[in-house]
Amino acid sequence: MTPDPASFDAAKSYRERALKTLSYGVSSTPRGRQQPAPIVADRAAGAHIWDRTGSRFIDYAAGYGPLILGHSPSCVIDAVKAELDRGLRTASVHEGEATLAELVCETLPAAQKCAFVSSGSEAIQLALRIARAATGRTKVVKFRGNYHGWMDGVHVAGAPGNDGPGTIGQDPGAAASLTILDWGDTNALAETLNSDYAAVILEPVAVNGGCFAPPNGFLAEARRLTKQHGAVLIFDEVITGYRLALGGAQAVHGVTPDMAVIGKAMGGGLPIGAVVGSDAVMEPVSSGRLLHRGTFNGNPVSIAAAIACISHLMEHAPTLYPYIDGLAAQLETGLRDAAARNGTVCTVNRTGSAVQLALGVAEMRGLADTARADFPATARFAGHLLREGVQIIGRGLTYTTAAHDAGDIAETITAYDAAFKAMAD
Numbered sequence: 021m022t023p024d025p026a027s028f029d030a031a032k033s034y035r036e037r038a039l040k041t042l043s044y045g046v047s048s049t050p051r052g053r054q055q056p057a058p059i060v061a062d063r064a065a066g067a068h069i070w071d072r073t074g075s076r077f078i079d080y081a082a083g084y085g086p087l088i089l090g091h092s093p094s095c096v097i098d099a100v101k102a103e104l105d106r107g108l109r110t111a112s113v114h115e116g117e118a119t120l121a122e123l124v125c126e127t128l129p130a131a132q133k134c135a136f137v138s139s140g141s142e143a144i145q146l147a148l149r150i151a152r153a154a155t156g157r158t159k160v161v162k163f164r165g166n167y168h169g170w171m172d173g174v175h176v177a178g179a180p181g182n183d184g185p186g187t188i189g190q191d192p193g194a195a196a197s198l199t200i201l202d203w204g205d206t207n208a209l210a211e212t213l214n215s216d217y218a219a220v221i222l223e224p225v226a227v228n229g230g231c232f233a234p235p236n237g238f239l240a241e242a243r244r245l246t247k248q249h250g251a252v253l254i255f256d257e258v259i260t261g262y263r264l265a266l267g268g269a270q271a272v273h274g275v276t277p278d279m280a281v282i283g284k285a286m287g288g289g290l291p292i293g294a295v296v297g298s299d300a301v302m303e304p305v306s307s308g309r310l311l312h313r314g315t316f317n318g319n320p321v322s323i324a325a326a327i328a329c330i331s332h333l334m335e336h337a338p339t340l341y342p343y344i345d346g347l348a349a350q351l352e353t354g355l356r357d358a359a360a361r362n363g364t365v366c367t368v369n370r371t372g373s374a375v376q377l378a379l380g381v382a383e384m385r386g387l388a389d390t391a392r393a394d395f396p397a398t399a400r401f402a403g404h405l406l407r408e409g410v411q412i413i414g415r416g417l418t419y420t421t422a423a424h425d426a427g428d429i430a431e432t433i434t435a436y437d438a439a440f441k442a443m444a445d
């Protein structure tokens with residue numbers, strides 16, 4: 021069912037109102053770039069979002085990743101309601117913190133200790149601080165195209181041809197201790213690492229770059245080299261943690277880092293992030309020597325949601341992950357076939373339940389290839405899909421969730437054809 025065109029008129033008029041008092045009309049810049057206009061979510065359930073005009077959208081943005089169980093999984097909603105009934109207890113010590121830490125340690129191979137924060141970006145900041153404290157060193161290797169949140173110290177080298185800050189206003193000095201290398205280049209890592217390096221941080225599966233699986237041997241070699249030089253190996257699993265598998269990319273690829281950063285899917289939609297690691301590497305923070313602060317860290321509502329979400333994932337992992345991956349595989353094939361039927365050149369990459377579309381390139385195997393992709397056209401395609409009632413992330417990324425079903429997939433594949441046709445008009 022395609023949305024009423026009045027939906028987009030309403031979205032545009034809301035945007036005009038919001039722009040008067042709310043910076044960029046949104047609370048996170050990419051949301052404001054949605055075409056033809058950012059839809060205004062009025063309510064959401066399962067795989068769907070409704071706007072105020074009553075139009076329904078099949079949602080594959082999935083909250084930019086967190087909504088692995090869909091928009092209103094009863095386990096998360098019930099846990100949050102029960103928690104609200106007990107009072108907010110913000111900044112209190114409460115039992116849920118240890119319960120969640122126990123679940124995380126049970127599920128993630130790297131986790132012997134956990135430290136909670138409220139977002140992935142904060143968790144990255146904390147992880148690097150712990151790594152520097154644990155080693156007494158400062159330098160860090162970061163890979164081009166990997167995204168580690170928006171903080172000045174890491175928000176660099178996000179796109180091909182720009183190793184500098186990702187946006188205006190950043191302090192270029194904040195990232196001065198980073199060495200930027202090509203993701204997957206084990207030779208460069210071997211030539212670079214020495215006893216000055218505190219850490220190597222990487223996305224084990226580069227979902228942000230374009231849904232790239234790690235080249236053969238890259239993670240194992242990063243593991244070997246960091247061990248050899250006494251540097252902390254940090255996997256940024258903010259996307260892949262609890263999405264790629266219960267044990268994240270580290271379980272799928274059989275390489276256990278010293279430390280991992282998680283967020284998004286662990287909270288089932290509520291704000292949370294965590295640093296996890298071995299007892300040894302976490303010692304500076306677990307001993308209380310290193311300051312890990314934050315008024316909202318470990319807030320009971322987010323913790324309750326995360327306990328509910330992870331418990332559900334633990335119970336259903338054997339069927340849930342093949343299910344969401346299978347749906348994504350259907351979208352991958354459907355997208356490729358629809359593009360071929362409409363004579364459109366594109367790449368469709370998939371890792372697990374994440375599918376990346378990039379128009380204008382027949383193959384995209386690494387960051388260098390993304391320079392040839394036409395992301396503005398991909399965003400226009402996403403706009404045409406939205407007109408057909410299907411929401412993906414504007415950069416061409418789709419996440420499937422446990423709430424999507426065969427009907428959603430069939431509707432989406434029909435929408436692909438309509439959107440490709442609209443692109444050709």
Ligand code: PLP
Pocket residue numbers: 084139140141142144167168169170223228256257258259283284293
């Ligand atoms: N790391 C990765 C791999 C991410 O994809 C993101 C967000 O998209 C972050 C870190 C930052 O997380 P947050 O947006 O929760 O601050």
